[in-house]
Amino acid sequence: MKFKESIDKRRTFGIISHPDAGKTTLTEKLLLFGGAIQTAGAVKNNKIKKTATSDFMEIEKQRGISVATSVMAFEYKGKQVNILDTPGHKDFAEDTYRTLTAVDSVILVIDCANGVEQQTEKLMEVCRMRNTPVIVFINKMDREGQDPFTLLDEIESKLDIKVCPLAWPIGMGDRFKGVYNIYEKNVNLFQASKTKIAKEVVSISDVNSSEIDELVGDAFAKELREDLEMIAGVYNPFDRETYLSGEYAPVFFGSAVNNFGVQELLDAFIEISPTPRSRETDLKTIDPYDEKFSGFVFKIHANLDPKHRDRIAFLRIVSGKFERNTFYNHVRLGKKFKFPNPTSFMAQDKSVIDEAFPGDVIGLYDTGNFKIGDTLNEGEKFMFKGIPSFSPELFQELENLDPLKSKQLEKGISQLTDEGVAQLFIQQPGNRKIIGTVGQLQFEVIAHRLLHEYGASCRFTPRNYVKACWITTDNDVELKRFISTKSGNIAKDKDDNYVFLAETPFLLQMAEKDYPDLTFHTTSEFKLTENN
Ligand code: G4P
Numbered sequence: 001m002k003f004k005e006s007i008d009k010r011r012t013f014g015i016i017s018h019p020d021a022g023k024t025t026l027t028e029k030l031l032l033f034g035g036a037i038q039t040a041g042a043v044k045n046n047k048i049k050k051t052a053t054s055d056f057m058e059i060e061k062q063r064g065i066s067v068a069t070s071v072m073a074f075e076y077k078g079k080q081v082n083i084l085d086t087p088g089h090k091d092f093a094e095d096t097y098r099t100l101t102a103v104d105s106v107i108l109v110i111d112c113a114n115g116v117e118q119q120t121e122k123l124m125e126v127c128r129m130r131n132t133p134v135i136v137f138i139n140k141m142d143r144e145g146q147d148p149f150t151l152l153d154e155i156e157s158k159l160d161i162k163v164c165p166l167a168w169p170i171g172m173g174d175r176f177k178g179v180y181n182i183y184e185k186n187v188n189l190f191q192a193s194k195t196k197i198a199k200e201v202v203s204i205s206d207v208n209s210s211e212i213d214e215l216v217g218d219a220f221a222k223e224l225r226e227d228l229e230m231i232a233g234v235y236n237p238f239d240r241e242t243y244l245s246g247e248y249a250p251v252f253f254g255s256a257v258n259n260f261g262v263q264e265l266l267d268a269f270i271e272i273s274p275t276p277r278s279r280e281t282d283l284k285t286i287d288p289y290d291e292k293f294s295g296f297v298f299k300i301h302a303n304l305d306p307k308h309r310d311r312i313a314f315l316r317i318v319s320g321k322f323e324r325n326t327f328y329n330h331v332r333l334g335k336k337f338k339f340p341n342p343t344s345f346m347a348q349d350k351s352v353i354d355e356a357f358p359g360d361v362i363g364l365y366d367t368g369n370f371k372i373g374d375t376l377n378e379g380e381k382f383m384f385k386g387i388p389s390f391s392p393e394l395f396q397e398l399e400n401l402d403p404l405k406s407k408q409l410e411k412g413i414s415q416l417t418d419e420g421v422a423q424l425f426i427q428q429p430g431n432r433k434i435i436g437t438v439g440q441l442q443f444e445v446i447a448h449r450l451l452h453e454y455g456a457s458c459r460f461t462p463r464n465y466v467k468a469c470w471i472t473t474d475n476d477v478e479l480k481r482f483i484s485t486k487s488g489n490i491a492k493d494k495d496d497n498y499v500f501l502a503e504t505p506f507l508l509q510m511a512e513k514d515y516p517d518l519t520f521h522t523t524s525e526f527k528l529t530e531n532n
Pocket of ligand 1: 255
């Protein structure tokens with residue numbers, strides 16, 4: 001197959017949702033439709049159960065499974081669909097944010113009863129930062145939920161994105177009759193079935209014909225016509241370019257657990273979703289069709305066996321063809337590396353690959369050379385932008401409990417933060433280590449791994465910061481004044497950037513007001529945009 005065709009057939013995306021909206025179920029159904037798995041339940045194991053906060057073996061086990069199923073790939077109607085798994089557990093949200101840098105589009109799952117939830121808002125913020133195209137799937141229509149128009153209003157107002165319904169539900173809950181496909185002008189009648197693929201699709205030439213009345217009853221048919229009239233009046237017709245620019249999101253309705261509406265979603269997805277997109281670097285924009293290979297590391301996973309320190313770095317290929325056993329530049333280290341055993345992560349079976357194309361994600365065995373955000377390429381050297389750190393939400397001071405093991409602790413925490421398990425801030429002046437995470441579970445994972453993998457025991461003491469803000473300025477005098485006034489709230493991140501640790505939103509506002517020449521950022525992305 002030609003190089004260009006190999007790129008054009010790839011569709012790399014992530015499924016995101018607030019926990020419990022149905023992400024795992026939808027992923028699984030997509031894999032079933034795509035023929036990648038034969039039975040339900042294969043993906044379900046991948047979830048870290050909400051109750052597992054103190055069961056470390058369980059967490060470790062789950063982490064292992066999540067490596068195997070980190071990228072689920074299948075062929076569907078001539079396209080190669082790559083689904084990048086994102087952890088559902090909110091304590092691993094940072095991992096999800098970073099995975100979103102490696103996708104070309106997302107499917108956002110919303111529970112029709114709960115509407116837009118907290119985690120949905122955060123994830124969408126990350127998508128908007130890079131104008132990632134979004135398709136919305138409103139799930140659980142077999143249950144009583146909110147009125148569809150209310151849901152669309154809520155999506156538009158809370159997620160700050162316009163919507164464009166491509167399907168419309170007829171009734172819901174016990175009265176759920178099916179979905180009218182606005183794009184294809186047909187009705188898909190609902191049958192509750194967890195095992196069978198519901199497939200009673202009836203083409204409708206005209207919504208005013210009596211066919212619809214016969215299929216769903218007069219009252220539902222009347223309501224559908226009124227709704228469609230309203231949709232035509234309120235929402236713009238679908239335009240692929242507008243979707244690809246991230247300005248509006250097509251919306252589908254269905255019930256993942258009942259296999260309903262999933263195939264329509266998949267069919268529309270492969271039709272409209274983007275092919276591998278270009279990415280920005282500090283030098284220029286890299287087009288996927290550039291012949292020279294390039295890619296970036298967006299995730300690092302520790303080996304499950306604590307006796308072996310090696311890790312797996314996840315590399316998203318941006319341009320050119322990756323080939324096994326070929327030397328590439330590790331730009332940050334200024335060294336060349338080759339990889340004898342690069343792997344793909346096709347659902348359950350992890351296999352060594354000889355080549356990979358833009359849009360693909362491969363696993364590289366790593367003995368500690370990679371950090372999240374690293375670029376690997378050939379030819380001219382450049383670094384990819386846009387693998388940011390986000391402000392953590394919880395902060396605790398890390399204390400060493402065994403002075404004889406301080407080297408191990410240093411090494412351990414440095415490697416764990418390279419993996420992106422948490423962020424490390426060194427308080428200035430001084431050397432106190434403040435660890436920032438998005439969830440309590442991460443502190444438990446760190447303490448456990450420091451002890452079991454590095455032999456270092458530690459204690460965490462909560463610190464009452466609420467935000468870490470990266471500081472930029474052209475006014476060095478003001479920065480110095482700020483740093484000396486706010487000692488105790490100043491730290492440096494791993495790359496030596498100054499960070500302000502704010503105790504309350506009010507104190508942050510005050511700092512912004514009192515030091516107008518300083519800019520406070522809640523993500524580290526500024527570094528990448530302002531360096532050039
Ligand atoms: P998540 O990955 O987003 O956290 O959600 P997940 O797919 O695990 O789904 C959460 C719960 O919602 C599951 O129930 C799942 O069966 C259910 N669910 C998913 N899709 C639908 C749907 O279309 N309709 C209805 N009624 N329920 C749906 P659970 O009780 O937590 O787990 P299980 O015992 O059913 O597996």
